[in-house]
Amino acid sequence: MSDEWKNKLQKYYEGNLTEEEAEEVERDLEKLNAYQEVISEELDAEAEYQPDDLPPEKVNKILNNSMRNAKFSLAAYVIMILLLIYPILTLASYIYYAWNQKAEDLIQVPIQTVYITEPNVSLEEMDIERAFGLFTFEVTMDLYKRVGKSDIKQGDWEVTYQYDDAEFPQRNYISENPPEAIPYYDTKKLYHPEAAITNRDMAAWNRLERLPEGTVAEVYVSLDELIQPENAKEVIEDVDVEWRWYAIDTGLEASGKSLDGGYLAPIGYPAQPDPDAWSPYNGREPNDEQFMESLVFLKEYEEQATNIAHAKWLDLDYRINYIEKHGLHAYGGVITGPAKEILQLRDNESIRTISIGEVRLWNW
Incomplete structure (x- = not known):
């Protein structure tokens, strides 16, 4: 929005425009109202959008990718835990057999x-x-x-x-x-x-x-x-x-x-x-x-x-x-x-x- 238009809009509200200039500003305001309605409708449509609206093939693909990623993450966590547990258990075994010369x-x-x-x-x-x-x-x-x-x-x-x-x-x-x-x-x-x-x-x-x-x-x-x-x-x-x-x-x-x-x-x-x-x-x-x-x-x-x-x-x-x-x-x-x-x-x-x-x- 230009400074010129802002000044004109201010004069419009103050009643300092000619009749012809006032009509021009009113036409611009009507256009802005129309644009606002279109934008609002588009935003409401996006908010109401649900995955069910997707084709079944695309939904299945998304679900399969999600499950595969979840399994990979779970396997990574399990491996990480095992890698941590094994040396701990090994150390515990050595301590067990070394304690009081048990071995x-x-x-x-x-x-x-x-x-x-x-x-x-x-x-x-x-x-x-x-x-x-x-x-x-x-x-x-x-x-x-x-x-x-x-x-x-x-x-x-x-x-x-x-x-x-x-x-x-x-x-x-x-x-x-x-x-x-x-x-x-x-x-x-x-x-x-x-x-x-x-x-x-x-x-x-x-x-x-x-x-x-x-x-x-x-x-x-x-x-x-x-x-x-x-x-x-x-x-x-x-x-x-x-x-x-x-x-x-x-x-x-x-x-x-x-x-x-x-x-x-x-x-x-x-x-x-x-x-x-x-x-x-x-x-x-x-x-x-x-x-x-x-x-x-x-x-x-x-x-x-x-x-x-x-x-x-x-x-x-x-x-x-x-x-x-x-x-x-x-x-x-x-x-x-x-x-x-x-x-x-x-x-x-x-x-x-x-x-x-x-x-x-x-x-x-």
């Missing part, structure tokens, strides 16, 4: 369990691996047996923990005579002097005799009476063999049954110190003392140790009390050496029965 104790459970429940079996530190997950913990161990002067790999165990709970381990054996997954009376190799022999290997001595001169063997020896472990060397006196593991009397071996009546596998400890410094039987203290410490330690984790061991009953509280009251006595164990040397023990009256384990070529 170290859980690693020691399978290690100690192997040494006391697996006759003549040892571990190597470099072959023990550990892996952490979200509140899971896995320990992988390679197992070795001493046959002659060599450690023969028997296989490996994979022990998985969910929080603190140990699952039944996955056992992978490569040896010729792997143990049964669950031992029972007909797989028994060591017998207490008062226990009935259920599966005596009548041909064991004959098989030793047939072995070639250049072989070494692992032999399970059951004695005719209980002896103190330090006196076990008298059984093999003047024979070029060595004890590798002692089976210990804990008050239940005569019946061979657990307190619940199930089959009870033997427990014991290595007869020789382990040269590896990390080993629980590394020679810093006598093996019999370490054996008792192992039992006390595993008593706190008996459920986990029972799940890990071949034996399905350990009854550690009873066995610890029995040993503390009666002392340590062995009823047998495992020896190794040249087959022909072991054969010299055939007429030894202190040996009740034997069972042959692994056999290898000469490495003595």
Whole structure:
């Protein structure tokens, strides 16, 4: 609107225009009123406009785009939340297993369990691996047996923990005579002097005799009476063999049954110190003392140790009390050496029965 027209409009309202000029202003005002009505109608039409007025195809396209955008936004939020939660849970898992040295104790459970429940079996530190997950913990161990002067790999165990709970381990054996997954009376190799022999290997001595001169063997020896472990060397006196593991009397071996009546596998400890410094039987203290410490330690984790061991009953509280009251006595164990040397023990009256384990070529 120009300044000239504004002045003319002011004069119009003041009555200072000629009749002709007044009529011209009135015609302009009528035009403005007409324009105002058109603009108002257009604005009202836009205000009353609804999506339903669109064609169905366009409406569906708009809705599909909106749903797709909503799904994308939701997926982005979920991914973002997961990316935030996963490291938080991972950190929480590490804190959980690091708290109060929980991880170290859980690693020691399978290690100690192997040494006391697996006759003549040892571990190597470099072959023990550990892996952490979200509140899971896995320990992988390679197992070795001493046959002659060599450690023969028997296989490996994979022990998985969910929080603190140990699952039944996955056992992978490569040896010729792997143990049964669950031992029972007909797989028994060591017998207490008062226990009935259920599966005596009548041909064991004959098989030793047939072995070639250049072989070494692992032999399970059951004695005719209980002896103190330090006196076990008298059984093999003047024979070029060595004890590798002692089976210990804990008050239940005569019946061979657990307190619940199930089959009870033997427990014991290595007869020789382990040269590896990390080993629980590394020679810093006598093996019999370490054996008792192992039992006390595993008593706190008996459920986990029972799940890990071949034996399905350990009854550690009873066995610890029995040993503390009666002392340590062995009823047998495992020896190794040249087959022909072991054969010299055939007429030894202190040996009740034997069972042959692994056999290898000469490495003595």
